[in-house]
Each structure stands twice: as structure tokens, then as C-alpha cells.
Amino acid sequence: MTRRFQTLDVFTETALAGNPLAVVLDAEGLDDARMQAIAAEFNLSETVFVFEPRSAINSARVRIFTPKRELPFAGHPTVGAAALIAHRNAGDLLAAQDLRIVLEEPIGYVVCVARRRKGQALAAYFELPKLPERFHVDPPSAVEIAAGLGLEPADIGFDGHKPSLYSAGAPFLFVPVRSLDAIGRAAPGVMPWATKEGPATFLYTRDTEREGSAYHARVFAGAWGVGEDPATGSAAAAFAGVVQDFDRPRDGEHMLIIEQGFEMGRPSLIALGLVIEAGALAAATIGGSVVLIANGSLDL
Numbered sequence: 001m002t003r004r005f006q007t008l009d010v011f012t013e014t015a016l017a018g019n020p021l022a023v024v025l026d027a028e029g030l031d032d033a034r035m036q037a038i039a040a041e042f043n044l045s046e047t048v049f050v051f052e053p054r055s056a057i058n059s060a061r062v063r064i065f066t067p068k069r070e071l072p073f074a075g076h077p078t079v080g081a082a083a084l085i086a087h088r089n090a091g092d093l094l095a096a097q098d099l100r101i102v103l104e105e106p107i108g109y110v111v112c113v114a115r116r117r118k119g120q121a122l123a124a125y126f127e128l129p130k131l132p133e134r135f136h137v138d139p140p141s142a143v144e145i146a147a148g149l150g151l152e153p154a155d156i157g158f159d160g161h162k163p164s165l166y167s168a169g170a171p172f173l174f175v176p177v178r179s180l181d182a183i184g185r186a187a188p189g190v191m192p193w194a195t196k197e198g199p200a201t202f203l204y205t206r207d208t209e210r211e212g213s214a215y216h217a218r219v220f221a222g223a224w225g226v227g228e229d230p231a232t233g234s235a236a237a238a239f240a241g242v243v244q245d246f247d248r249p250r251d252g253e254h255m256l257i258i259e260q261g262f263e264m265g266r267p268s269l270i271a272l273g274l275v276i277e278a279g280a281l282a283a284a285t286i287g288g289s290v291v292l293i294a295n296g297s298l299d300l
């Protein structure tokens with residue numbers, strides 16, 4: 001059977017930057033093992049498989065696989081799939097107005113908005129289907145984290161930020177790093193916490209490469225089949241909880257740009273929107289631009 005696919009670069013307005021994504025558009029009939037094998041064949045951070053929605057009012061049902069495991073939710077596949085579905089199904093309408101796309105993911109219904117403003121790149125954003133949860137267990141110590149990342153314990157922490165564990169659908173260990181120099185020196189070694197079902201590791205610092213960015217980040221997820229990820233929307237979604245708990249933003253709406261992938265030569269910009277009400281995180285969004293790269297077919 002011939003199955004169409006498209007590759008995209010997500011969280012960038014420039015081709016061959018951002019986070020690459022493969023989207024298999026004709027996934028009906030594929031079983032779990034076959035999808036996992038196809039994701040391993042693409043060998044990108046994630047591959048999305050698109051199915052007919054279970055509910056006719058929704059746009060599509062999608063499943064997301066890294067080269068080693070399925071994820072119940074992930075950010076750059078959600079942004080990329082929503083933008084691509086809008087572009088393919090209603091390209092002319094998309095040029096005139098924003099379109100609402102609802103994706104059925106294992107985590108639940110994910111409400112997205114796709115847009116293509118005149119003179120601007122294709123883009124999409126989504127509302128977090130689940131607000132971040134903090135794991136109330138002790139994270140690894142600064143000494144253990146530093147040893148696993150090739151850093152010094154003094155490199156860990158800044159402005160009251162300490163290592164913490166959060167999830168908004170996928171688990172992450174969040175590691176504050178004191179400087180851009182230190183985060184650039186990080187290299188994953190033996191990290192006992194980084195199991196296939198355990199947390200990936202999100203390093204962040206306030207020092208940034210780009211004016212206007214709020215944080216600079218790196219993500220290591222070797223146990224998931226992703227040595228280093230150029231842009232991680234699910235981590236940015238969980239990071240909303242970090243920002244809320246450690247920075248205590250005032251009530252209102254906030255937009256933060258997280259830069260990632262610079263050390264890999266794949267600069268990515270993730271827009272994290274926060275809504276704070278009565279001192280609590282009430283809602284959050286993840287968004288970014290998308291560039292269409294290539295299309296083809298799988299003879300499977």
C-alpha cells in the first residue's frame with residue numbers, strides 16, 4: 001500500500017532549522033509495531049500518524065512516536081500536524097482567516113488554531129489539554145545532576161530556581177543552569193533518572209542568544225531515542241508550571257519565547273503563552289511557525 005507523508009520543520013520560519021517532523025497522512029491499518037518501526041526508519045524526534053477522527057466534529061486522530069516509544073502528547077508534532085492539516089484541507093480559507101483544528105490524541109482532545117497571515121510563515125498554536133503537574137518527589141540532587149551532565153554542582157540553580165519534576169503529558173526533569181556558557185558545556189552522560197518511561201532532561205537559563213527570548217533551553221532524551229531535541233513543545237508546556245512556581249508572574253496574560261536547538265545548528269523559537277488568574281496558572285498555549293520541506297510516499 002502507498003501511504004503519503006510530509007516532512008516539516010517546526011518552531012522556525014526558516015527551512016532546515018527548527019525541529020524536523022514526519023507526518024504519515026494515510027495511517028489507517030497500521031498497528032503499533034509497524035508505526036514504531038516507521039518512526040525508527042524516519043529517525044526524527046517524532047513521527048505523527050494521522051487517522052480519521054473518532055468523532056466527526058474533530059479534524060483528525062493522531063498518534064505520536066519517537067524512534068523508541070509512543071508519546072501520549074507532544075508539542076512540535078501537535079503544532080506541525082495542525083498546521084499541515086489546515087494547509088492541505090483548506091489552504092484557500094487559511095489564507096483568509098485563522099482555522100480551528102481539533103486533534104484527538106491519547107491525552108485527549110487538543111484544540112489548535114492554524115494561521116497563515118500574508119507575508120508570514122504557516123503557523124499554529126494549541127491550548128494545553130492538561131495543565132502542568134509537579135511531581136512531589138525529590139528530584140536528583142545538584143551533585144547527581146551535575147555528574148550526569150558533565151557540569152559542576154555550582155552550575156545548577158539561579159534566582160531561587162532549583163531542579164524540579166513536572167509533566168503536562170510527558171515527564172521532564174527541569175534543571176536551571178546559571179549561564180549560557182555552562183548550558184553550552186553540558187553533555188549527557190550516565191543519568192540514572194533518564195529511563196525509557198522516566199523523565200527527559202530540560203536544561204534552561206535566563207541567558208539567551210537572541211534578544212527578546214526569555215529562556216535558552218536544551219533537552220536530552222536519549223532513553224526515548226532522541227539524543228538532543230531541537231525544540232520540545234511538551235517540555236515547554238510543562239515548563240509553564242516551573243515559571244508559575246518559581247517566577248510567580250502577576251495576574252494577566254504573558255508571552256514568553258523559549259529558544260532551543262542553537263547548540264545543534266537548528267535554532268528554534270517556541271512561544272509559551274500563560275494566563276494567570278488569582279496567582280494561579282489558569283491556561284497556557286504553545287505555538288510556533290512551520291515550514292513545509294518535502295513530501296513523498298511509503299510503499300508499505
